[in-house]
Amino acid sequence: MIDTGLLKGDLESLKSKLKFRHSSVDLDYLSELVSKRSNLTRESEELKNKRNEISKKIGIARSTNQKADELLMKAASFAKEISSMEHNLSEINSEYKQLIDQIPNICDEDVPLGEDESSNVVVKMWGDELIKKDGKSHDELLKTNYLDSERAAKISGARFAVLRNRAATLERELANFMIREHISKGYEEISIPFLVKEKAMFNSGQLPKFKEDAYSFDAFYLIPTGEVSLVNLYSNEILDEKMLSKKLVCYSPCFRKESGSYGKDTKGLIRLHQFSKVELVKIVKPEESDNELDSLVADAESILQKLKLPYRVVLKCRGDTGFTASKTFDLEVWMPSQNKFREISSCSNTRDFQSRRSSIKFRRGKKNEYAHLLNGSGLAVGRTIAAIVENYQITND
Incomplete structure (x- = not known):
């Protein structure tokens, strides 16, 4: 708040x-x-x-x-x-x-003005020489032996996926690769709960704003992102200053109703009710959060660079910046079948917005201060599979 x-x-x-x-x-x-x-x-x-x-x-x-x-x-x-x-x-x-509880975070002064994504600003391009156009879609390339949407629908309904054979192996290996890369940069791997209390959803900023997009039953919510569990790991605690900064990484399934996306991305791995993601969260001192956001973006970028996937970095305008964030950079990977870039990671500084909700403080001398929290995808695994399949397809030109 x-x-x-x-x-x-x-x-x-x-x-x-x-x-x-x-x-x-x-x-x-x-x-x-x-x-x-x-x-x-x-x-x-x-x-x-x-x-x-x-x-x-x-x-x-x-x-x-x-x-x-x-x-x-x-x-x-x-x-x-x-x-x-x-x-x-x-x-x-x-x-x-x-x-x-309904008031969003205040954006940083250098965040562009604007109502929606049309005012977002591209701040970096990478891999221009790798861009291919007019390729087949990943769902078309995978549908014969690797992506079984029909049986997924039989089991769970629309917007679910069953990966088979080497695609299933690729999902597991990609997650392991991402986790290893982030651990090498100083992140601590955390195995998290996928069911959380309502208070945990509130602390991370998912409630009340995104209640309609969340799955819930009894006293629990299914996490829409691993960020929820990682943010709450140190809720209601006063950390020693020497413990900061803390860099956390987890791999988890994510569950979203996608209630506002009717008719969009109905095929493939781009927009599902259940998808897997590697999530990064940092807990830092206030004076360090600007630099930590830059390094968070670089950590997510490094995965795309090692996979040699062309992408761009976009600074989101105020109207398109998420509820909890003061500043957000999106990483958008090139998708040849659509001839456009699609989001694959979103890296945000929430400053003390989430820490006020979660009561995460640190002791500096005799004074207790709110820590700053940052989060980002490192990366969304399903979308990474889609990007690899489309960008590495062999055409018969």
């Missing part, structure tokens, strides 16, 4: 910073709630102090056999007022939390 102290400052400045962030929260109304809460809290404390004074007088009166009827009536009146105030405070706090 954002620093709530911003609501007590220059509201117009905050509104300007949230422009293009698709937030419908009325900041003026939210600021009024903050003032009401502050006033009610102060008035409630004043009444409690008066009630305590009355209670002392009642005690003295009783100890000296004096009448305390009038004092008892005042005490009862104070108790009734306090109860009413606390009820109002509870309602205000509930509404306040509901609204504050």
Whole structure:
């Protein structure tokens, strides 16, 4: 969540910073709630102090056999007022939390202005000489012996995949390759739970915004990304400064309803309800997070470079930057069958947004500070398979 102290400052400045962030929260109304809460809290404390004074007088009166009827009536009146105030405070706090939880992170100053992906900026191209055009799609190339979409649909329905033979082997080996590469760069491998509590989804920023896209049952959610489990690994902890920075990597299945993608990428491995991904998360000191974002992007890039897959790096504009992020770079790999680049990794700095939700702090001297959290894909395995198959296909020209 954002620093709530911003609501007590220059509201117009905050509104300007949230422009293009698709937030419908009325900041003026939210600021009024903050003032009401502050006033009610102060008035409630004043009444409690008066009630305590009355209670002392009642005690003295009783100890000296004096009448305390009038004092008892005042005490009862104070108790009734306090109860009413606390009820109002509870309602205000509930509404306040509901609204504050909907406010996205504030983007960095150097993030481009813009409403959508049309305002994103390409900052790097790699492998131009490797680009091929008008190739066959990966689902067409794999469908005979390696990608069994029909049997996947029989088992689970649309947007699921069964990989067979060498494609199944490739998925496993690619994940191992990615994990090994990231471990060599100082990441600690973590084997994570795939079922998480609602609070874990909230801490990582998946809830409440993406609730409709998440699978849930009983008291659990299926993770939409390994980021959820990695972010919560140190929730409600105060880390020693010497422990930072922490670099974590995991491999996991991911589960998403893809409710907003009807009719898009209905074939192949690009957009599935279940897919596998190698995820990277960093927990760092605030002054290090800018450089750590650059190195996170480089770590994801290194996989594409070693696989010799042409790609570009895109700085997302404010309107296209994710809910929790202050700055995001997308890595987009070239897909010959579509003659365009498609996202294969998204690397973000969330600064203290996730750490405030998760209460992840570190001790610097005598002071506890919120850590900065970063996350990125290193990479999405299914999309990597699709990119390899399409870019390495042999044409009969």
